Amino acid sequence: MDVFQHILLGFQVALSVQNLxxxxxxxxxxxxxxxxxxxxxxxxxxxxxxxTFGMHATTAIITMAGVYYGAMYxxxxxxxxxxxxxxxxxxxxxxxGYQMARQGRAGPALGMxxxxxxxAGTFAVIMLTLxxxxxxxxxxxxxxxxxxxxTFMGLTLVTSLSGESMLKGIVSxxxxxxxxxxxxDAVSGEERFTFGNIYLLDGFGFIGVAxxxxxxxxxLVNLEEPLKQVFVKTELKLRTLFxxxxxxxxxxxxxxxxxxxxxxxxxxxxxxxxxxxxxxxxTEKKLSKHPEKFGTGIIEGVAAPxxxxxxxxxxxxxxxxxxxxxxxxxxxxxxxxxLIHGLRPxxxxxxxxxxxVWGVIASMxxxxxxxxxLNLPLVGLFASMLRVPYRILMPLIITISAVGVFATENxxxxxxxxxxxxxxxxxxxxxxxxxAPAVLALVxxxxxxxxxxxxxxxxxxxxxxxxTRPIAAVLTIGALVSLFSPxxxxxxxxxxxxxxxxxx
Amino acid sequence: xxxxxxxxxxxxxxxxxxxxxxxxxxxxxxxxxxxAGFLPFWLGALMAILSVLLIVQAFRRPATPVExxxxxxxxxxxxVGEAVxxxxxxxxxxxxxxxxxxxxxxxxxLLGVVEREEWRTTILVAxxxxxxxxxxxxxxxxxxxPRNMFGF
Numbered sequence: 004m005d006v007f008q009h010i011l012l013g014f015q016v017a018l019s020v021q022n023l024x025x026x027x028x029x030x031x032x033x034x035x036x037x038x039x040x041x042x043x044x045x046x047x048x049x050x051x052x053x054x055t056f057g058m059h060a061t062t063a064i065i066t067m068a069g070v071y072y073g074a075m076y077x078x079x080x081x082x083x084x085x086x087x088x089x090x091x092x093x094x095x096x097x098x099x100g101y102q103m104a105r106q107g108r109a110g111p112a113l114g115m116x117x118x119x120x121x122x123a124g125t126f127a128v129i130m131l132t133l134x135x136x137x138x139x140x141x142x143x144x145x146x147x148x149x150x151x152x153x154t155f156m157g158l159t160l161v162t163s164l165s166g167e168s169m170l171k172g173i174v175s176x177x178x179x180x181x182x183x184x185x186x187x188d189a190v191s192g193e194e195r196f197t198f199g200n201i202y203l204l205d206g207f208g209f210i211g212v213a214x215x216x217x218x219x220x221x222x223l224v225n226l227e228e229p230l231k232q233v234f235v236k237t238e239l240k241l242r243t244l245f246x247x248x249x250x251x252x253x254x255x256x257x258x259x260x261x262x263x264x265x266x267x268x269x270x271x272x273x274x275x276x277x278x279x280x281x282x283x284x285x286t287e288k289k290l291s292k293h294p295e296k297f298g299t300g301i302i303e304g305v306a307a308p309x310x311x312x313x314x315x316x317x318x319x320x321x322x323x324x325x326x327x328x329x330x331x332x333x334x335x336x337x338x339x340x341x342l343i344h345g346l347r348p349x350x351x352x353x354x355x356x357x358x359x360v361w362g363v364i365a366s367m368x369x370x371x372x373x374x375x376x377l378n379l380p381l382v383g384l385f386a387s388m389l390r391v392p393y394r395i396l397m398p399l400i401i402t403i404s405a406v407g408v409f410a411t412e413n414x415x416x417x418x419x420x421x422x423x424x425x426x427x428x429x430x431x432x433x434x435x436x437x438x439a440p441a442v443l444a445l446v447x448x449x450x451x452x453x454x455x456x457x458x459x460x461x462x463x464x465x466x467x468x469x470x471t472r473p474i475a476a477v478l479t480i481g482a483l484v485s486l487f488s489p490x491x492x493x494x495x496x497x498x499x500x501x502x503x504x505x506x507x
Numbered sequence: 508x509x510x511x512x513x514x515x516x517x518x519x520x521x522x523x524x525x526x527x528x529x530x531x532x533x534x535x536x537x538x539x540x541x542x543a544g545f546l547p548f549w550l551g552a553l554m555a556i557l558s559v560l561l562i563v564q565a566f567r568r569p570a571t572p573v574e575x576x577x578x579x580x581x582x583x584x585x586x587v588g589e590a591v592x593x594x595x596x597x598x599x600x601x602x603x604x605x606x607x608x609x610x611x612x613x614x615x616x617l618l619g620v621v622e623r624e625e626w627r628t629t630i631l632v633a634x635x636x637x638x639x640x641x642x643x644x645x646x647x648x649x650x651x652x653p654r655n656m657f658g659f
Contacts, residue, residue, distance in 0.1 A: 032554050170564065174519065174557050177550055181526065193533060193543035219594075226590055226621070227583040390532060394624055395632055398617035401594065402610050406640050410650040418598045425592065434511055452546045459541050487599045 010132055013361030017369055022065055022362065025058070029066035030370045033073020034377055036090070038081050040386045040399060041225045041393055043090040044074035045332045045439075046218040052210050052340045053407040056167035060344035061359045065366040067340055071333050072124060072316040072367065075276060076374045077385065079116035079309050083109055084386055092276035092312035095284040099297065099304025106300050110243035111250055115302050116309040118246070119254065119376040121371055123262035123310035127317025128367045130266050135353070135364065139325040142350035143405055148468050152478035156449045157272035157328045162440045169435045173486075179441035182207055183487040190456055200414040209339040211408050211420030212445060214437045217332070218404045219421060220428025222349040222397055246302065257287050265311030269318020275331030276312040276319070279340055283311030296349020317367065324348055327450070332439035335446045342446075343411075509565045511577040516562035520555055527551035589621045605655030606645070611637035 016022060036047040047070045055063035078093030083100035087210040096116065103112040116389045145153070158180075162172035186206030197203040261283040268279040288297045297304050322328045327348035329335040341348050346356065346410070353360055378385075408421045431438050462468035469479045526547060533544030578584065597613040604612065613634035618624045624632075645648045 054643075054648065148602070170557065170560055174554070177554050177557060181547065181550050181554065184550070188543040191534075191543045195533070195543055195547065196529070208596065223587050226586045227579045285571060383599060393620040394618065395628070397622065398614040398632070399636060401590075402614055402636060402640060405594070405597070405613075406610070406644050406650075406652070409652070410644055410648065413651060415598060415601060415653075418601075422594055422598060425594070427588070434515055456541050456545065464541070 005072040005130060006136065009136060009357065009361050012358060012364060013363075013365030016358050016362030016369075017065065017365040018049050021059075022062055022366060023369065025066045026069050026366045026370050027373055029069020029177070030073035030076075030374050031064075031377065033070035033075075034077035034374065034385060035388065036070060037074035037079075037093075038089050038388055039396065040081055040085075040087045040089050041221060041396070043217070043221070044071050045213070045336055045442075046400070046404075047074060048333055048336045049210060049213040049217055049341070049504050050403055050407050052336070052343065053410040054168045055333045055340075056343070056411060060341075060346055060348060061362045063344060064337070064341065064359070064363050065370075067337055068363055068367065069370045071337065072313060072370065073374055075309075075313045076117065076120050076122070076317050076378050078282055078312075079120070079305070080113060080378075080382060080386055081389060083112045083116065083305070085389060092315075093308070095280045095308035096495050098284070099300050099302070102298070102300030103298035103302065103305065108300070108302075111246040111302065112305050113380065113382050114244035115246045115250060116253060117244075117375055117382070119258045119261070119306040119310040120313040120373040120378075122258050123265060124313035124317055124371045124374075125368065126262040127266045127269065127314040128364065128371065131317055131320055131367070132364055134270075134321055135325050135360070138321065139350040139353040143327055145350070145474070146472075147454040147461065148472050148475040149478070151451065151454035151458050152469055152475040152482065153272070153326060153328055154447050154454065156478045156482035156485070157322070157330065158440070158444055158447060158451070160274060161331070161443050162274055162486075166433060171434075172440050175431065175436045175438065176440035178443045179444025180448045180451065182212070182441070183445050183452070189449060189453060200416075202414065207445070208408075208412060208420055209343075209445065210411050210425045211417040213336050213339065213442055214404045214408050215424030215426075216428035216431070216442060218400055219425025220432055220438065222400055223425065223429040224432050225393065228399070244382065250302045252304055253301070257283075257303045257307040258310045260286065260290075261307045262314045265314030266318040268311070269315030269330065270321045272322045272326075272328045272330045274315075275333070276315040277331075279315035279318075280308035283307045299353050319365075320364075323471060324352065324363075325350060327352075329443060329446065332442055335439070335443040422485020455485070475493040509566070509568060512565035513562055516558045516565065517557035523551045523554035523558060527555070551624055586621055590617060593617060593621065602653045603655060605657070606652035607637050607659050608655060609639050609653075610640060 017026065025139055027175040032047065032051070033044070036042055036044060048067050051067050051070060055066055058066070074090055075092060078089035079096045079100065081087055081089030082096035083104050084092040086097050086101040088094045088097055100116070102114050103109065158176050162169065162176040183206065185203055187193070187204050194204065264283050264286060265276075268274050268282060269276065284297075284304065284307055287303055288294045291297065291303065319330045319334045322330055323334045323338060327338065329338045338348060346352060346359065404421065405418055409415070410416050411417065428438050431441075458468050459465075468475070470476045517603055521572035530548035530551060533542060535542040579587070593613060593616045597609055601609045611633045614636045615629050619626060619629035641652065645652045
């Protein structure tokens with residue numbers, strides 16, 4: 004089958020009434036989560052896992068993927084109107100977006116954010132369609148050493164890119180791997196660190212850990228200081244939303260570049276939408292003829308990061324679907340969801356469940372169109388959601404999280420896991436340990452351990468197996484380079500500084 | 508942050524030593540190849556090295572004149588503590604109170620006590636939230652939610 008037939012099959016699946024409906028539900032929830040500060044896509048997807056538990060796997064993942072890329076659209080609305088990023092990938096949009104709103108140009112800023120998101124997001128899905136199948140075929144030849152090297156690289160990349168201090172990122176990742184060891188050892192059948200607790204035989208419930216580390220911890224942090232929301236008064240009629248011809252001329256280049264850059268950053272395991280938006284903003288500032296105007300409210304400063312974060316969300320689906328290696332916190336939670344539905348992402352998935360893979364990919368085309376429609380005429384409606392005070396939202400997030408965690412296995416123990424990791428997540432945030440590497444490591448831990456031990460069994464304990472097979476060697480060396488080289492750190496620093504300068 | 512990092516480092520170091528000790532006691536693999544304790548042992552070793560690095564880094568970093576404390580104090584800390592205590596009590600009493608009552612009380616507590624919202628909004632949100640969740644999860648999704656002795 005060629006690409007055309009694949010995607011036709013996908014649309015057959017995605018266009019069923021049920022899947023269309025849940026795709027719409029997903030992108031709507033995603034937009035809402037994006038709009039509301041204090042609740043991000045990771046939390047949203049984690050809470051949805053139990054709710055989508057009873058659905059068909061394809062429908063469930065269509066819904067959750069919709070939340071993921073839908074949040075990228077919604078985040079910009081909050082950034083532009085109240086100068087608070089709706090989620091972390093929209094931080095850069097606050098710089099120029101809010102300034103535009105203060106100058107009375109909120110409409111074009113919102114309109115351009117939606118259009119740029121749509122163009123770059125669709126570009127990423129097209130690339131995903133073209134790349135996924137060949138990459139999966141290629142990955143079929145991977146053995147345990149390659150899988151170990153790949154997982155290892157994913158983990159090192161995410162730790163080295165995910166926060167202020169690389170050391171703390173690595174600590175967080177190792178912590179996640181240690182958590183993954185709890186339960187019955189899949190290779191030998193030995194019980195590890197269960198302390199006689201029958202609920203721990205299967206290890207820590209993934210949903211409980213993820214919801215605790217993200218949803219509960221986020222709420223606790225936000226309780227400390229109420230978000231200050233200063234609304235920019237603006238009239239959001241459909242006709243005020245369209246950017247003028249000059250705006251389009253300014254933005255076509257940035258949108259194109261941000262789509263390409265965002266997609267490839269998203270494909271890299273370990274780098275997600277947030278990093279893509281930082282890099283894209285920095286790139287446009289460097290290429291611009293008038294870099295000093297960035298941060299004063301120019302439309303390129305909105306188009307570039309918004310395009311990049313959407314393209315990255317599409318790109319992140321590539322390693323997730325073809326290799327089973329998530330690149331960010333949100334895709335790690337998506338991988339957890341796939342596993343719960345009994346699907347093992349990886350090259351074999353394309354042969355065993357083509358209707359699933361292509362159905363999800365096709366739904367992303369449809370979802371992007373839905374989002375464009377949702378975000379242009381209805382942006383006023385979503386913006387009015389911002390008037391709901393966070394006070395009221397907080398108890399809702401906590402109770403939905405609690406009942407959701409309970410619903411997956413029907414036991415109270417998982418709620419305690421959520422509770423415990425809520426406190427752990429709170430402490431991690433206060434002490435600057437990024438929580439994403441821990442969740443990623445918890446999901447990847449079993450794969451990492453199995454491939455490591457299988458490889459060492461094949462080689463009779465000789466570590467050189469990771470350096471003598473060409474693909475494994477490239478990946479292992481790549482991982483070691485990212486772990487030890489300060490170069491990545493320098494890139495991270497240089498992309499952060501413009502943000503600091505421009506903020507008042 | 509320096510003091511906090513030092514404390515974290517020491518706690519992590521103790522944790523990793525315990526982990527290494529526990530892993531060493533696990534039986535070796537029955538066949539050739541690494542056994543169950545292999546990965547946890549080396550993860551413990553790695554964590555030990557990392558925590559030493561964390562401690563060293565905390566000592567070597569020059570003290571900034573104004574140390575921003577890592578944790579809040581006063582009102583903010585009280586709010587966090589109240590929320591945590593409320594959630595713990597909720598989980599503890601869920602099977603006695605039943606889902607409907609328990610969730611309503613937790614919502615009311617978080618909104619009325621922790622957030623100091625006025626009482627009419629509090630009661631309205633609490634009732635709508637617990638009934639709404641009961642309907643969606645218990646009814647639409649068919650989850651058997653905890654019930655109290657009166658059956659709801």
